[in-house]
Amino acid sequence: MKKSICIVGLGYIGLPTAVMFANHGHQVHGVDVNESVVDHIRNKRLHIEENGLQERLDQAIDSKAFTVSTTPVKADVFIIAVPSPIKEDKTANLEYIRSASKAIAPFVEKGNLVILESTVPPRTVQDVVIPELIPTGLEIGTDIFVSHSPERVIPGRVFEELVSNDRIIGGVNEESARMTSDLYRSFVKGQMHETDDTTAELVKVMENTYRDVNIALANELAKLSATIGVNVWEAIRLANFHPRVNIHQPGPGVGGHCIAVDPWFLVELNPEIAKIINLSRNTNDGMPAYTVDMLCKILEAKGIDTYDAKVAVLGLAFKGNIDDMRESPSLNIIEEAQKKSLNVIAYDPHIKTNNIEVQTQSLEEALTGAVAAVILTNHDDFKQLDPEKLAGIMQHKIIIDTKQAIDREKWQAAGFEVYVLGDSKNSPL
CATH class of the missing domain: 3.40.50.720 (NAD(P)-binding Rossmann-like Domain)
Structure with missing residues (x-):
């Protein structure tokens, strides 16, 4: 069923997601506080690089299924896809999430669905998003529905993975999760795995933490190999022939908006418990x-x-x-x-x-x-x-x-x- 969708945040995740929905039968309005970004998109110019994005953006705008501005509009569905970076003290900066949630609140009506796509610390939906929706006077889970469905794609292959990857759907209740699954089935061919919102938040952060810890192991092995007459790349290649071993590759550090950031969300929850995670982050840093x-x-x-x-x-x-x-x-x-x-x-x-x-x-x-x-x-x-x-x-x-x-x-x-x-x-x- 065709929906009107308002997506807040038109970066590396928000823009590809917006054009996918627009090109699969929905009417999409994209929002970004950066006027330059909005101007670029409105004129079919890219401000980010992603394979296949230009032709999909052209199609979405030419069909008039995709519009953009710096302010939200009324819609059936609101998707928040803004950054969730870390501060200098390695704690989460959730002000973008809070601001986006507050910005859409005046436009939310009974029956609407609000989806947080941004990768966030566990309990962000409960402690940040929902409090900003309370002033609507609408009951969460009955009048309006809220979920967390984190992106699980990598730059360079975003469109392929948006379609083929399974999605984690975390609703504040079963109806919220069901509505979210139904929406993403517009283009997702992977399976929908429904759970609660806090579990979904933890799952996404766990996935990137696993990769960060694995890379830290590879980096330690690289340092050791340099002292004992071994090429670690060859050693890892051979070790990975074991059916239950998958050691990642070493490198000069870990970057990106996920792996270098998300593990800190877990460290912040309880540094005394998250010792391996903390050590891995420091190793890679x-x-x-x-x-x-x-x-x-x-x-x-x-x-x-x-x-x-x-x-x-x-x-x-x-x-x-x-x-x-x-x-x-x-x-x-x-x-x-x-x-x-x-x-x-x-x-x-x-x-x-x-x-x-x-x-x-x-x-x-x-x-x-x-x-x-x-x-x-x-x-x-x-x-x-x-x-x-x-x-x-x-x-x-x-x-x-x-x-x-x-x-x-x-x-x-x-x-x-x-x-x-x-x-x-x-x-x-």
Whole structure:
């Protein structure tokens, strides 16, 4: 059945979700407080990068099934898809959730459904969303219905996973969960798993915490491997042939709006209980400093003065083939390198505007005169680089690959010294 839907938050999750509903028979109104974002979308221009988004946005707007503005409108369904970041003290900043809930309250009417999609600490629906809906005078679960249905997609594959992934549907009561499941069946082919709202909140945070703890294990193994003559990437590959083992890959840190953030929600609940989670977060947050320490030791071992030495950082996005810099460890690595008086210049082919002072839009500018290049993101563009063309512009042909992104033998044949995170070969650690 066709519904009118008002979606608050038109970022990496809200916008794809909005166009999916619009292109599957619903009338959708998108809301964002950023006037520039609204202007971009209204004119069919993207402010984020996602495979397949442009054509879907064009279809949604051209069919007049999707409109946008900075304020909510009356609708059958309200979906909140705003950020839920952490503050400097690693506690959750829920003001975006609170503000969005408060903003829709004057437009909510009897029979409406309110869905929180944002990933949040357990009890956010109960303690933040519902209190902002109380002034409507409508009874929760009888007059209006409320649920939590967290997104479970990854950048670069959002539309594929919106359709195919199972969804967790957490209603404040059974009717809220049923209504939410019915809505998402408009385009979701995965199964709907209905539960209560607080359990659904915990499930999403648990999923990302599992991945964070697993990555922390991989990073510890990488550090150990560098000291005992082992290539951790090969060791992990072989270990994962065990039918009950799935060790993730190490790296220079953990980024993104989920894995680098969500575990802190559980630590905040009770630090004395969440000790493994806390340690894993600190382990992964420590990888940027470890990476810079590795870089400095390599340069010092080669007799290269690190003071004001130019280092090219390749990759600012938190994962390959996207433009998302949220919580990217590359930013922490740049900061740590600057503390060591290194002269850093950064390049990312997917990020078309200079978002930080040391960023350039030219790979050649980044590499010319550099004593070393550090690959921090496994973009396909980096895998396809021709080392023969780059060998002549760097001051020293040193490559540090933290993502096992390049063909080591190919680069060595071009005269480069290649160092891989977690591989003891030539390791300075």
